[in-house]
Amino acid sequence: MRFEHDQRVRYRPLVHVMVLMHRDDGRVLLLRRTGKPYAAGLLAPPGGRLERDETMMGGALREVGAETGVRIAPRDLEFCHLLHHRDPRDGEGRLGVVFTAQRWSGEPANREPDRCSALVWADPARPPADCVPYTAAVLTQFCAGALASVHGWPATGGRA
Structure with a gap:
């Protein structure tokens, strides 16, 4: 039996890692982005792009340490x-892998003042109006107990 080779291009999305740091009062840490990154002026949890040869957990730990200390x-x-997010700038899909942590050592501080202007503790059940849109979506879905969601895709979920 002969199989035809599938000519579709393999999907290779960027992977972003995020950490929802929970205090005892249930609030999560969000950082106000500043400078030139996407969504400057808006709130997002500590996180960033996964680097080559890095595990998801390793990337999340690296990002939270670099951004908050x-x-x-x-x-x-x-x-x-x-989260399977479609970036509004270029229409490309990205995967957001979100972790939570309730314990850490050290006091969160702004370790990247060129990328962050403030640290904000927010109620995840009521995301601030000035969150990055995918951050608000993650917080809403997380509070609902959902393990996976999509954001920014057409209602049909993409291509038919």
């Missing part, structure tokens, strides 16, 4: 949500 033990990082 805290250390999270790998055992204290828990997967909580997967």
Whole structure:
């Protein structure tokens, strides 16, 4: 039996990792983006792009440490949500892997003042109006207990 080769291009989205740091009062840490990155002036959790040869957990721990100065033990990082987001700038899909942490060592501080202007503790059940749109979507879905969601795609979920 002969199979025809599938001529479609393989999908290789960028992967972003995010960490929802939860305080005892249930609030999560959001950072106000500044400078030239996407969505400057808006709030997002600590996170960023996954680098080559880096695990999702390793990238999340690296990003939260670089941005806030805290250390999270790998055992204290828990997967909580997967977001398939379509970037409004270029229409490309991105995967957002979201983790949560309730324990860390150190006090969160702004370690990247060229990329962040403020740290804000917010109620995830009521995302601030000035969140990055996909951040608000993640917080809403997380509070609903959803493990996966899409954001920014047509109602049909993309191509038919």
